Structure formats: structure tokens, C-alpha cells
Amino acid sequence: MTKEKTEKPVLTDEQKRIRRKAIFNRYKAWLYLLPAIVILLIFTVWPIINTIRISMLRNYDSMQELGGATFEFGFGNFAAVARYDKFLTCLGNTMLLTVITVPISTMLALLIAVGLNSIKVFRKAFQTIFFLPYVTNSIAIGMVFMTMFQMIGRVESPVSLGIINTIIEAFGGTRVNWVNVGSNYWANIAVLSIYIIWNALPFKILVLLGGLQGVNKQYYDAAKVDGASRIRTFWRITVPLLSPMIAYVVITGFIGGFKEYSSIVGIFGESMGPVGNKGSLNTMVGFIYDNIQQNQGRASAAALILFAIIFVVTMINLYVSKKKVHY
Amino acid sequence: MKVVLEHLTKIFPSRNKKDKNAEVVAVNDFNLEIPDGKLIGLLGPSGCGKSTTLFMISGLQEPSAGKIYFGEDDVTELSPENRGIGLVFQNYALYPHMSVQQNILFPLQNLKGENRLSKEEMLARAEQVAKLVQIDEYMDRKPAELSGGQQQRVAIARALVKMPRVLLLDEPLSNLDARLRLQTREEIRRIQKDTGITTIFVTHDQEEAMSISDYIVVMKLGVIMQTGKPQWVYDDPANLFVAKFLGTPPINVFTGRVEGGSLYIGDEKVLDVGDVEDQEVYVGIRPEGFILDAKGGLSCKVSGIDVMGRDISVVTTNENALSPVVRAIISSDEMKNVSGEVARFKLKEHKVFIFNKESERRVHFGAQIAAHEKLVAEMQAEGQAYTTHEGALPREADDKEKRDAPVAEEKKGWLAKLKDLLPKKKAKGAEGPAEEQPAEDKQEDAGESREQSAPENPKSEE
Numbered sequence: 001m002t003k004e005k006t007e008k009p010v011l012t013d014e015q016k017r018i019r020r021k022a023i024f025n026r027y028k029a030w031l032y033l034l035p036a037i038v039i040l041l042i043f044t045v046w047p048i049i050n051t052i053r054i055s056m057l058r059n060y061d062s063m064q065e066l067g068g069a070t071f072e073f074g075f076g077n078f079a080a081v082a083r084y085d086k087f088l089t090c091l092g093n094t095m096l097l098t099v100i101t102v103p104i105s106t107m108l109a110l111l112i113a114v115g116l117n118s119i120k121v122f123r124k125a126f127q128t129i130f131f132l133p134y135v136t137n138s139i140a141i142g143m144v145f146m147t148m149f150q151m152i153g154r155v156e157s158p159v160s161l162g163i164i165n166t167i168i169e170a171f172g173g174t175r176v177n178w179v180n181v182g183s184n185y186w187a188n189i190a191v192l193s194i195y196i197i198w199n200a201l202p203f204k205i206l207v208l209l210g211g212l213q214g215v216n217k218q219y220y221d222a223a224k225v226d227g228a229s230r231i232r233t234f235w236r237i238t239v240p241l242l243s244p245m246i247a248y249v250v251i252t253g254f255i256g257g258f259k260e261y262s263s264i265v266g267i268f269g270e271s272m273g274p275v276g277n278k279g280s281l282n283t284m285v286g287f288i289y290d291n292i293q294q295n296q297g298r299a300s301a302a303a304l305i306l307f308a309i310i311f312v313v314t315m316i317n318l319y320v321s322k323k324k325v326h327y
Numbered sequence: 328m329k330v331v332l333e334h335l336t337k338i339f340p341s342r343n344k345k346d347k348n349a350e351v352v353a354v355n356d357f358n359l360e361i362p363d364g365k366l367i368g369l370l371g372p373s374g375c376g377k378s379t380t381l382f383m384i385s386g387l388q389e390p391s392a393g394k395i396y397f398g399e400d401d402v403t404e405l406s407p408e409n410r411g412i413g414l415v416f417q418n419y420a421l422y423p424h425m426s427v428q429q430n431i432l433f434p435l436q437n438l439k440g441e442n443r444l445s446k447e448e449m450l451a452r453a454e455q456v457a458k459l460v461q462i463d464e465y466m467d468r469k470p471a472e473l474s475g476g477q478q479q480r481v482a483i484a485r486a487l488v489k490m491p492r493v494l495l496l497d498e499p500l501s502n503l504d505a506r507l508r509l510q511t512r513e514e515i516r517r518i519q520k521d522t523g524i525t526t527i528f529v530t531h532d533q534e535e536a537m538s539i540s541d542y543i544v545v546m547k548l549g550v551i552m553q554t555g556k557p558q559w560v561y562d563d564p565a566n567l568f569v570a571k572f573l574g575t576p577p578i579n580v581f582t583g584r585v586e587g588g589s590l591y592i593g594d595e596k597v598l599d600v601g602d603v604e605d606q607e608v609y610v611g612i613r614p615e616g617f618i619l620d621a622k623g624g625l626s627c628k629v630s631g632i633d634v635m636g637r638d639i640s641v642v643t644t645n646e647n648a649l650s651p652v653v654r655a656i657i658s659s660d661e662m663k664n665v666s667g668e669v670a671r672f673k674l675k676e677h678k679v680f681i682f683n684k685e686s687e688r689r690v691h692f693g694a695q696i697a698a699h700e701k702l703v704a705e706m707q708a709e710g711q712a713y714t715t716h717e718g719a720l721p722r723e724a725d726d727k728e729k730r731d732a733p734v735a736e737e738k739k740g741w742l743a744k745l746k747d748l749l750p751k752k753k754a755k756g757a758e759g760p761a762e763e764q765p766a767e768d769k770q771e772d773a774g775e776s777r778e779q780s781a782p783e784n785p786k787s788e789e
Contacts, residue, residue, distance in 0.1 A: 218420035227408030
């Protein structure tokens, strides 16, 4: 008797159909996501895992691996990278450029955005001018910058000084060897910083201007009635109200700064330094590229170190902005 | 502090430079003297220039012509912070990133030189003002954590903390729900009485203005229609607009005529009006001006009764009424007498206003003449000039015609005209200009609508 009761009831076709539909409904989200998931797995997740794997294999070579070779497992690559002189140079250059360019470009972008927001005449024209770098190729612009700073001919008796030095001399200054043979490291960094800042401005202006246009004009009227000076209004009203955008711009700026590479290639070429001082301005990403050919394990390890640095810096950024951002 | 406005005028220039007629006269030759320590309500429909007037008094907008005096000082050229005003914005404009305390302190922190207070003094002053508006419990909250009414009070506190000579409120209650509105308007009245600061507030809600103002200023299309104590203006409207604008439920307006000393609505003689010239008129009858009477002169078709407790509102129709329904408010005891299809009414003389049909100005008759003179005398005794609009009354229709006609023409830009000239197929081929056209149209539309809303919300102009 009891056995009969526990037996599965026989389902009618209709009930079966309903049950199938319920199962389909439960999993249909996954079905729709499948193409995206597959693409992500192939092009994002697997490369990350593979990079981690490769970074832990000694003298890894993909060709040899295809041939069936196996590699010794260990953390030697990381140790080698960290001990590498060139790596420390690259790390230093990257940090220096980031620390110089991110704050300056953010401040400049903020000022320009506020300026653009407050003018009516020529606003569109100025917007276009400021956004031009955003749509031009950074290598091409780098070459233009190089010609602006470069002297042609022998350093002692150049044929052309380059436009920047011509201007400096026109105002009675002494010319600087910006990028030529024997140029000073700090002169190089100055040129790079100017270029990177200029290149980073448009995106930041775009974001900040968008933020500014979203700020209710009445706050400014209220501030006027409350007797706040322009500078006080800027610091007490504009900056706090824009703080979410500023935080975003700074965080993305740091991330972009740590991945700096193309600007150096644009100005100094693949030698990553002025003639006669090859690699003196190399960056982390440059280091990774250099190593891909010779030692993929080491390149992977360097990439992971870069990732770790960016991760930590971003966490710090987020932590700070949580305290300072007002929304 | 007495506030005097002399010939104040504000003209918003036309957005469309080609079309000079599109400029908007938001405030037109505005003359007003506001006595010290009073609460004044600027009242009018949307776009009548009341907010513009307020912003000109605040200094946020520059008058196109005219002078503003605070006491004996000409402040027309002064910037807002030097005028000694407090301004409460319609949506409060509290700084969202500052706490209540920081918001209230902000105006004090901006003071410079001798006026600068020590930190303790600032805190004490903020505390004092916060107590006045009863917000002192919430000093550490951010505006987003406060209710509408509380935000409103913070805004008032921020406006008061510098001890302004004049307090300005722009639609202070319009963002509150009905219950809070009632409570807050009492609050504003109390604060104004406690501080004795001359206060000007702007509203489109006549009930609000009537209930708390010492004086109201009724405006239409940038022009003062009438000023005076709320009850006076209600009892003795100078023209049809004022009569229609004040009172809930609104006044019932009929077309009628005066003939041989009698007032006729349709063919029915409703009232004796004595020595009034024969003329076509509008007749305004306040809802409370009806007396149910089988022998009454005015007959209306009954379509329903709204019960309101103490009173009832008899909803009727009359073919000579300008509105679809005529409302008569009578005592609920009379309800049993409302029977059948037609109700007949006798009218209370002092609740019936007649207006010349041409000029829409009030025509006083009978006992109203004496009553009117008495009111004017009373007003003058109080030092408040009785002001009504002189000359031709501004009319919506004229104004609209003038504003719309050229714009409508202009909307068809040169590209559209060019396109009209081209044969249809060719216009299709020339895709560039054809595509541009709708965009330009849109832009002009936007400009136009902004222009029309300019008097209502003038800051969007900046």
C-alpha cells in the first residue's frame, strides 16, 4: 500500500510541457549569456590564467611547449625581474611620469572645464580645439612634439633649433637640449610630461565638463548671495560637487599613467631614450614588450607585477575618494 | 528696512537676433513701496514676472531700467552680497555636500575684514538661527537626509544668518506637500514676526498669499494690477483679472449689460445698480454672493450639489456664464430648498462686481462707491498707497499675437524657404542641407520655449 503512494505520479503531456518550460525558464538567462561568456573566457579569462601560469615557469617558450617540452615551476621569474636593473629604471620612470602628470593634468582639465563652462562665445570652437588630441593618433602627435623640441644638425651648431628653443631664445632664454644626443634626463622627462599632460587633457575635460553641466546653476546663485568669492566658490562649491568626476578622472589617470608607453615611442622611438642613452626612459609596459621576445616568463611576471601595483594604487585611490567624495 | 522700486523694468533680449519682436518684457515699469517690517506677497500666474522682480531685488538679475532703494540707499548697482539680503530659492539650493551647520555657516565664513566673526561667534550665531527655525537638532545631517520642510527651514536659516535687511522667498512652499505647506507658511509668518525683517515672497497660489501677507501685489504680464491688504483686494477688485485670480472656488463670470439702471444677465434682470451708464459688462459674482430665493432674478440649471459640511456648493450652469459651471455656496440648511431643475438666486450686492466689457475695469455702483472710497482712505491712512493699474490693461491675447506671429514666420528658416523653391526631387538629392533643417528647427523651438519660460524661471537664462 505505502509503496504505491510514493510512486511517481504519471505526468500528462500538458504537465510535461509545463515542467520543460519551467526548466527552460530557469536556465534561459545562462543561454542568452552564453556567447558573451564564451568570448570572455577565450579572450580575457584564459589569457589571464595563462599569464599567471607562464610567469611561474622557468625559461618558458611557447614554441618549445608546442614541441612537448616541460618547464620548471617556481617563482624565479619574479625574483629575476625584481633584481633586474632595467626593471627598476622602468618602474622609476613610470612612477615619476604618473606622479607628475596625473595631478597636473587633472588640475588643468578642471580649470579649462570651468572656463569652458563659463564662456558663451566661441565655446564650441574652444571645445573642438581642446578635444582634438583625443581623436588624433598619439604616435603621430609624438612625432610632431619631437620635431618641436628637436634640434637638427650638430648639437654645438644646429641647423634648426626646433620651435620651442626658438621661442625660448626669442624671449632671451638659453636653449635647452631637450631630446637630442646627450640630453639631460630631466629635460626628457619634462618633454614627456608636457606631451602626456596635453594628451590626457581632452578626456578629462570631457568628463569634468559633463559633470559641470549637470551642476544646478542655483548653487552658484546661492553662493553669490552668500557672498562667496570666485575662488571660494570654486573650492567650496564646484570642486566638492564635481568630486565624483574628479575621483573618476584621477583613478583612470593613474591606471593610464602606469601603462604609459606609446608617448615615449612617439617621441623617442623604439629605443625608448635619446640617441646614445637607449632605454633610459623605458616604462613598465615597454619592459614587458622588450621581454616578450626573449623570455615570456619574465614578461608575464613583469605584467603581473604591474597589475599588482595598479591594483594597490587603485585601492588607495578608492579608499581616499570614499573619504573625500561627497555623494 | 523700507524697499522702494521705481520704474523697475526687465527686458529679456530676443534669442533670435534677427527678430527684435521676440524680446520679452518680463517686468514693465514696476513701482512699489514696501513698508518696513511687513510681509509682502507677489502674486500672479506663471510668467507674470514676479520671480524676475524678486531676482532683481536680490541683485542676481540686473534691471533693464529703474531703481531699487533699500531705505534711502540706492542698491540698483550693488552686487547681491553687498545688499544685505537673504534669499530662499524655490528648490532651496542647499549645498548637498555640506551639513546643515556648514550650510548655515557658509555665508558667515565668507565675510571679510571687520565683519568677520570669530569662530565661536559664528557657531553661536548659527545655533541661534537654527533654534529660531527649529532645525537645531539636525545640525550634522546632510540636506539629502532631511524632509522637504526641514530643508526649507535650513534654507531660511541660511538666508537669515547674516541678519539681512530684506528677506526674499521665491515660491517657498511650492515644493512641499499640502499638510507641510500649511504648517510652513505659519512658520514663515512666525519667523517674520519674530525677526521683523521686511520680507517679500513670490507665489502663484493666491490662498497662500492671502493667508500670510500683510500686503499682496497682484501681477499680470509684468505689470502690477492691484496692491493692498489681501481682504481689501478680495473685497474690492479693481479689474476682471484680479477678481478672477483671487478666491477659491473662483468667481463666476457672466456676460451681461447695464440698461436703465438695472443689471441684466441674459434677459433676466438680476440687480438694480443705480446711476451706472448703459454699457456691455462682465458680471463677477463670488460663490458666496448667491441667496437661494424663489423670487430671485437669476435662474440657473442645477446639475449637482457638492456637500462640504457646513456649506454646500450648488453646481449649476447658465448659458451666459463664461465658465462651464456656476458655483453657488450656500448654507447646508438650504439644501432641502434646492429642488427641481432650476434654481433661482437673489444676489448680495457687495459680492457682485461689474466690469466694463471693453476695458475690463471695475464699475462701482450703489453702496460699493462709498465702500470703495472708505477702503482707499483706510489704505492711505496706513501709509500704503492704493495702487491699481492705470491705462489699458495688458491682455494675454494681444501679447501672444505680438509674440507668436513673427516667430512663427521665422521658424521657417532660410533653408526651408530655399527648399520650397527647389523641385521636390532635387531637395531630396541635396541631402546635406535637408538633414540640417530639422536640427535647426529644433534649436529654434528650444530657444523659443526657453524664452517664454524666461520670466518664470529667469535663472535658466544665464
